[in-house]
Amino acid sequence: MRVAVLGTGMVGQAIAGRFDELGHDVRVGTRDPAATMSRTEPDQLGNPPFPAWHERHAGIRLDTYADAAAAAELVVNATPGSVSLDVLEAAGAEHLDGKVLIDISNPLVFTPDGPPTLFVDNTDSLGEGIQRTFPGARVVKTLNTVNAELMAHPATLADGGHSIFVCGNDASAKAQVTNILTSFGHTDVIDLGDITSARGVEMYLPVWLRLMGALGTARFNVKVIR
Template sequence: MKIGTLGAGTVAQAIARHAVAHGHQVVLSNSRGPASLAALTEDLGPLARAGTPAEAAAAELVVLAVGWPQVPDAVAGLPPFDGRIVVDATNQFASPPLNAKIADLGELTGSEYVASLLPGARVVKAFNTLYGQYIAADPRHEAGRQVLFLAGDDADAKHTVADLTAGFGFAPVDLGGLREGGRLMQLGGPLSGLHVLKQD
C-alpha cells in the first residue's frame, strides 16, 4: 500500500516506521517542504520519500497527524479524495496540550469536523487515544497486543485500516461510527489516553 502523511511529527513518524517495516511505501509531508524531511526519509529507508501535501494526499491511505489548530491549513487546497481513506489521528486541543483546553465543536465530534473539511474522503478515526511512545513501540507484548480503537462511517474503510494496523501488530477494536465511536475516543471521552492490551 502507498501511505501518505499530512504532518511529520511524532505520530506520523511512528506510523511511517511501522509501515515501511511491513513493506509499504510512505510519502511524508509537512508545512515546511520536502527538503526539511530529507534526514528523516533517509533514516526511514528506500520505501520512504518526502513530498508535498498534495503528493502525500494522493496516496491510497492518508494519515492526518497535525496539531488541531493546523488542521484547516493542512487540508486546504488538496485535490478531491474520491473515496480514498483518511486516518484522522488528531485531537482537538484548542491550546497546547499542557493547558489541555478542548475546542468546542458543538454537536460535532472532532472527526466529523475533520470529515467536513475533506469532501470525498472516507475518514477513520484512529491512533488519537494513544500517546506517541505507545504508537512507536512494538505493539506486541508478552501480555498481549496494544489495543487500537478506531471509528468510522464506512465499513470497508474501517476494515482496511483494521487489516493494516493488525499487520503492524496492533489489536484493532471497532467502536462504530464517527459520532458514537468518535465521542468515546476524543478528548474528554472515556477512551482518550487509555492504553490496554488484548490477550490473544
C-alpha cells in the same frame, strides 16, 4: 500500498516508519519540503529535527502535502488537531476523494497554565469536522488514544495486549484500517461505530493526559476487559 503520511512530527515519523518497515510505498507530506529538510534544531518537545530521522529512512520520499496525497491510495492525517483542516485543505479535496483517510489528530488546545483542553465541544469532534469538510474521503478515526511509539509498535507493551478503537461511517474503510492496525501488532481493535463516535475517543484525551501525569510515562494504554 502507496501511503501518504501528512505530518513530520513524532506521530508522522512513527507511522511513516512503520508502514515503510512493513514494505509499503510511503511518502511523507509537509508544507514546504525544502524548509523541513533545512531544520537543524530539535522541535519544541526536544525531539531531533526531521532530517535526522530522514537520514535513517532515506527510502521515504518527502513531498508537499498535495503531491504526497495525490500519489497515495491511503492518506494518514498525523498533524496536530489545531492545523489538521488547513493541512487537509492544502493536500486537496480532489486528492482525498474516495480514499481511506486515517485521522489520528486530537483537538487539543495547550494553555500556559493547567492541562490542555479541547477546541470542540462535546456535541462534535474533529473527526466529524474532517468528514464534513471532505465528504469524499472515507475517514477512519483511530490511534489518537496512545502515544506515537505504541501506535506503531504496540507489541512493545505487554505483547500488544491492549485495545485500540476505530470510528467511521464506511464499514469497508474500517475493515481495511483494522487489517493495517493488526499488521502493526494491535491485537484488540474495537469498532465504536460511525464517525460521531470520534467524540468519545477525542474526549478520552483528558483522562489520558492525567494518567500520563499519574504514571509518569506515556507508555501505557487501556485494555478493555469484558
